[in-house]
Amino acid sequence: MLIDGELDAVLGEKSDHPDLKPLFADAAAEEKAWFGKHGVVPINHMVVVSRRLSEEHPDAVREVHRLLAESATASPAAPRFSRDEMQRSLQLIIDYSAQQKLIPGALAVEELFDDVTRALW
Numbered sequence: 289m290l291i292d293g294e295l296d297a298v299l300g301e302k303s304d305h306p307d308l309k310p311l312f313a314d315a316a317a318e319e320k321a322w323f324g325k326h327g328v329v330p331i332n333h334m335v336v337v338s339r340r341l342s343e344e345h346p347d348a349v350r351e352v353h354r355l356l357a358e359s360a361t362a363s364p365a366a367p368r369f370s371r372d373e374m375q376r377s378l379q380l381i382i383d384y385s386a387q388q389k390l391i392p393g394a395l396a397v398e399e400l401f402d403d404v405t406r407a408l409w
Contacts, residue, residue: 328377329369339402346404353408371409 289295291307302310312318323329335356342349360366369377378397386394401409 326380328373328380329367331369331374331377331381337405342402342404349404350408374409 290298290303291305297311335352337349337352360368375397378400382391382395382397382400385391398406
């Protein structure tokens with residue numbers, strides 16, 4: 289699809305096709321430069337719950353969090369982020385999203401959480 293022009297770019301795929309090239313020749317160096325500039329590791333995946341689910345089924349939200357935390361603890365390869373690192377990363381995402389007008393305006397990280405999820409974070 290890339291070669292046919294149906295897609296402009298693809299994440300996470302590798303190819304030896306001569307007409308395709310990676311965006312960054314040295315991804316590890318780019319990652320290091322990004323961290324040097326921003327001081328955060330970007331969050332790639334998150335679990336998000338709706339306000340309604342949190343309000344109507346707070347025990348389910350707490351249990352899913354407990355299971356995810358237990359799973360992460362059992363995996364030595366799971367990344368570990370401190371609350372401060374998570375907060376800086378989330379704030380960077382918010383700032384970029386506001387700058388690109390993906391959201392109406394900047395928020396404080398705390399505004400992303402309700403009483404149930406704030407206690408889990």
